[in-house]
Amino acid sequence: MFLLIRAFMRLCTRATALPADPEELQLDPNKPVVYVMRDRSVADAAVVHQATRKQKLSAANSSLSLGKQHLRRSYFYLYKRGVTGTRQRDALVPPRLRKLVRALHDNPDLDVQLVPVSVFWGRQPEKENSLWRILFSDTWAPPGFIKKFLIILTQGRDLYLQFSPPVSLRVLADQSDDVDQVVRKTSRVLRVHFRRQQEAAIGPDLSHRRTLTNDIIQSPAVRQAIQEEIASSEDKEEKVTARARGYALEIAADYSHTVIRALELFLNWVWNRLYDGIRLYNLDNLTQVARDHEVIYVPCHRSHIDYLLLSFVVYRNGLVPPHIAAGINLNLPVVGTILRRGGAFFMRRSFRDNPLYAAVFYEYLHTITARGFSIEYFIEGGRSRSGRMLQPRTGMLAMTLRSFLRDARKPIAFVPVYVGYEKVIEGGSYIGELHGKKKKKESVFGLLKSVKVLRSHFGQVHVNFGEPIKLVDFLDDHREGWRGETLDAQESPDWFKQTVNALGQEVATRINAAAVANPVNLISLALLATPKHTMDLQQLRQQLQLYITLLNEAPYSDTACLADTDADALIDYGLKHEFLLRVSHPLGDVVTTDPATALQMAYVRNNSLHLFVLPGLICSLFFNARSLNQSTLQRMVALLYPFFRNEYFLHWQEGDELTDAVNRIVGMLEAHGLVERDGDCLHGAPIHTVASDMLAHLGQTVMPSLERYYLTIRLLVQYGGGRLEAEQLAELASRTTQRLSLLYEFNSPEFFDKVVLRTFIQQLLDTGLVWKDEAGMLQFGDHLRALDDEARRILSTDVSQAIQRVTRVPELERALADEPHSQT
Secondary structure (H helix, E strand, O other), X not given: OHHHHHHHHHHHOOEEEEOOOHHHHOOOOOOOEEEEEEEOOHHHHHHHHHHHHHOOOOOOOOOEEEOOEEEOOOEEXXXXXXXXXXXXXXXXXXXXXXXXXXXXXXXXXXXXXXXXXXXEEOOOXXXXXXXXXXXXXXXXXXXXXHHHHHHHHXXXXXXXXXXXXXXXXXXXXXXXXXXXXXXXXXXXXXXXXXXXXXXXXXXXXXXXXXXXXXXXXXXXXXXXXXXXXXXXXXXXXXXXXXXXXXXXXXXXXXXXXXXXXXXXXXXXXXXXXXXXXXXXXXXHHHHHHHOOOEEEEEEOOOOOHHHHHHHHHHHHOOOOOOEEEEEXXXXXXXXHHXXXXXXXXXXXXXXXXXXXXXXXXXXXXXXXXXXXXXXXXXXXXXXXXXXOOOOOOOHHXXXXXXXXHHOOOOOEEEEEEEEEEOOOOOHHHHHHHHOOOOOOOOOHHHHHHHHHHHHOOOOEEEEEEOOOXXXXXXXXXXXXXXXXXXXXXXXXXXXXXXXXXXXXXXXHHHHHXXXXXXXXXXXXXXXXXXXXXXXXXXXXXXXXXXHHHHHHHOOOOOOOEEOOOOHHHHHHHHHXXXXXXXXXXXXXXXXXXXXXXXXXXXXXXXXXXXXXXXXXXXXXXOOOOOEEEHHHHHHHHHXXXXXXXXXXXXXXXXXXXXXXXXXXXXXXXXXXXXXXXXXXXXXXXXXXXXXXXXXXXXXXXXXXXXXXXXXXXHHHHHHOOOOOOHHHHHHHHHHHHHHHHXXXXXXXXXXXXXXXXXXXXXXXXXXXXXXXXXXXXXXXXXXXXXXXXXXXXXXXXHHHHHHHHHXXXXXXXXXXXXXXXXXX
């Protein structure tokens, strides 16, 4: 009979077993394996047996003898379906588990590896009033014979098996001499595991959207907001309640497995048209934490592709797609419906002046958080136009933290996700916006026009899952006694604001710590550091090899990754995909790129530029001073590092951690001949040598930032204290850097990005180098003048003189008066 069932299952099913490589389970070949399934099901047992044979594991259907105990099959289950007509499972006391525990008590040297196997026939969350669920879906309710048969026929091609790491039965058996007690405890541990595994794979039980909306409207917080709105607007209660209900329906997702499955197939086709492949890194950081935490995905935001890509990757790797916070601008006809059914919930850009909307949105977020849904949102707010990580906007983080303090049913883990493109679809529009063009509003017509991108090619996509931030641990480190804290709906004490800001900085820092250096990143970093974006082919090869060596021998972080490790392969990739143009020459070929491609490459370079900022800063210090004492080098780095750390979200803490990082990088430079040591003195490689050129080239990494810093400080010093407000200085610095780029061919629009300049000015205020007087004007002292002198000594003479020329106040004011308004 079992043979016939196995034959039938081979015809009707196609299973995907995770992990794909059985070695990841780290099974001990000298210890027997027994598989554990949740439900008593001949169909499940058949597919598990087939999967174990396919994975070349010990067969689930094989017999096992341990001393006096004999098992006909190497598996057992924990539940059986309840009495006919019920929707419940009845827990069992597995007889085979009892035999195993007795065998271990009789033979102290034996151990058994229990391997839980979760079987998912499709991965549709349960949904009220859904005919699809009633007939076909394998959900939280146990299916009967007819339903199981229909599930096999309809979901057999969407079958997933999740093999979990083994549990040592010996560890559990040694905790008690009572066989029954060990069996009960082992069963309880395994049941908790299966429940968490199912929540991670198909999500918690879903309520119908309208049921969820009703619950939100009836919540105390929203009822109070309705009463306050009635008092302030004098509208009738029915009208205000209807308005709140409309807000809830505007916000709420309407998750549909049918749409998720259709999107998976469609997006798989789209990715194959657009990209050479999607490369994943550190997926274990996600899968391990998803077992016992509610996951909040916090990716960087570079493209509209981000949220589609992440949901696709998560679903393809056996986890439920997250609910995604999307801007209301994406709630377009047809498109908005599809996104909503794919898990998107929509939010307005700002609702500070609409307390009723704020109350409804917060209650919705709290409801889905408390029910255990995974969520995704972008802490940058909008997409980065420059390719760099933007300063965090902490509104969603604050609401998440407030919700957790209100009802911490399940621990929360933030999973930072780095998404690196080799070419972004929106690259052209980003460049235009940085040059002053207005952002185009999303529309269905614009979406239809964008279909033409399917004829283009965008290289590979690199997705890296960073080190998770477990919220409980983070709060323990930042707020002693937080477990006793309660916050009113509108209450935001100083400790809460500080904790949220610290969390935002930590998320951004860990996203950057998970950067992937892909071929276009590295090629762009090398090529764009030259005045004409042209290099000798051999010079490019050597510079790329230096970057690879640096990331291997002095890695930026434990989660940062390097996509390829062969310099020649990187160059071939750049030529093949037309990022590089090869120009033949009798004295040796050179490579270059065209101006339009160079602008797009600047965006890609900025995605991972932070990986090389500290090495670049160290190398830049040897530009004018060819020799430096180790202590002088450390002092100069410590002086400038806070500004770079704030701009690039670098992860080293000031003090010993930074000192150790500098020493590692210097040791690597010394080992490869770029720096020589004479006692405590460090010497840059002799000028006019290959090593000297490589040292200078790496130093060019930070030159735009140093020039921006120096120009801004120079402007403030030139104008003097008490003459400029912070926003005036930012505007003046932006115009001046733009003028400098026109005069001296800085071919990168983020060089004069006002957002970056505002961030630097704020850092000057935060460090106390600059302060505001009673009138709001900027004041400064001798420390800023000293920093002005230090920065000038680092820059080359030509650049320093150029900056001093464009920042001379009388000439500058005349030039700005003559500038067309369109250049602002």
